[in-house]
Amino acid sequence: MCVNCGLSWRDVLLLDNAKQMGRKILISGGGRCNFTNQNIETNAFLCGNRHFCKSALARFSQWDFIAMVERHGIEYHEKTLGQLFCNESAKEIVDMLKTECEWAGVNIQLRTEIVSITANDAGYLLQTSAGDYQCQSLVIATGGLSMPKLGATPFGYKVAEQFGLAVKPTSAALVPFTLHQADKDKFEQLAGIALPVIATAESGQSFKEAMLFTHRGLSGPAVLQISSYWRAGQKVSFNLLPETDFIAWLTATTAESPKLSFKNALSRILPKRLVEVLIEHGELPEKNLNQLGKGEISQIEQYLTYWQIAPNGTEGYRTAEVTLGGVDTDELSSKTMEAKKQPGLYFVGEVMDVSGWLGGYNFQWAWSSGYAAGEVA
Numbered sequence: 001m002c003v004n005c006g007l008s009w010r011d012v013l014l015l016d017n018a019k020q021m022g023r024k025i026l027i028s029g030g031g032r033c034n035f036t037n038q039n040i041e042t043n044a045f046l047c048g049n050r051h052f053c054k055s056a057l058a059r060f061s062q063w064d065f066i067a068m069v070e071r072h073g074i075e076y077h078e079k080t081l082g083q084l085f086c087n088e089s090a091k092e093i094v095d096m097l098k099t100e101c102e103w104a105g106v107n108i109q110l111r112t113e114i115v116s117i118t119a120n121d122a123g124y125l126l127q128t129s130a131g132d133y134q135c136q137s138l139v140i141a142t143g144g145l146s147m148p149k150l151g152a153t154p155f156g157y158k159v160a161e162q163f164g165l166a167v168k169p170t171s172a173a174l175v176p177f178t179l180h181q182a183d184k185d186k187f188e189q190l191a192g193i194a195l196p197v198i199a200t201a202e203s204g205q206s207f208k209e210a211m212l213f214t215h216r217g218l219s220g221p222a223v224l225q226i227s228s229y230w231r232a233g234q235k236v237s238f239n240l241l242p243e244t245d246f247i248a249w250l251t252a253t254t255a256e257s258p259k260l261s262f263k264n265a266l267s268r269i270l271p272k273r274l275v276e277v278l279i280e281h282g283e284l285p286e287k288n289l290n291q292l293g294k295g296e297i298s299q300i301e302q303y304l305t306y307w308q309i310a311p312n313g314t315e316g317y318r319t320a321e322v323t324l325g326g327v328d329t330d331e332l333s334s335k336t337m338e339a340k341k342q343p344g345l346y347f348v349g350e351v352m353d354v355s356g357w358l359g360g361y362n363f364q365w366a367w368s369s370g371y372a373a374g375e376v377a
Contacts, residue, residue, distance in 0.1 A: 033090030144323025172320035
């Protein structure tokens, strides 16, 4: 975005209160930065206006960012589901963005706190810890509330409200679930155990990825994804056997080893400790395979393919990868990201009510929305 402004022969100053550029980029993807996804589609973004993302994503797509990465000689690989990561380090992406800024003549100023913003006839006057600055266009790219240890604040929302723009309620997303005490006591001994599942929210949205038991609750890609669609008080269902036709498997296994215990049989296709815990708490029967009746088998299949749990909550912004809600997109132009009733004021990235799936979608929205604003700001 700054690069695009600079290339339009505007003087561009990037103000950042942090001591280091791109801290969220640097820690992302286990330090290798999942910088985009090959499968970017608008249905992978949660937004009050489902059409809002289309223009920006089309004008600066994942392929445009990939081309920039390749132009800088950064080697990368696909991990799963189209997710692209640096082979070496996330620092390569930060260095690339710094270089692009240098080429475009963008000035970067860190450790600068913005004290106040005032609109005037010339645009906007910013009072900062480093002095006053006058600008014609002001772009807010401050992110949401996720990961406060990296400097996340509600600053962007306050700017929007200052100029009369609506801000939608925010909540943590792409975040692990915590469990009610009874469930926590039951499953915390399984911490570290992961298995493939299909997680489904009450809304019907589902994701087929891994689930991880933790000391506090549930995590893993499937849980992080579904957390964006979960609301307090709702249940989430998990198909614990997404790759197995349970009835066909049980029929074949029983024919082969009729006196085999159900526990030992099921431990062939599910983690043994999970099976033991479910039997210990009476969720599954402790019998041999040839002792299971048809009705019982049907109940077991229903349980394993529709395992339900009601989360107590989430781990909150502390570990959330993104923030749901933010500046209402109805207040912004989908082509330029400019506030409709406040000329010269732009919002890009996570600060607005646009949140993507896990896997590089949120970074791509930052690149695309920033590019859209940079074309005109």
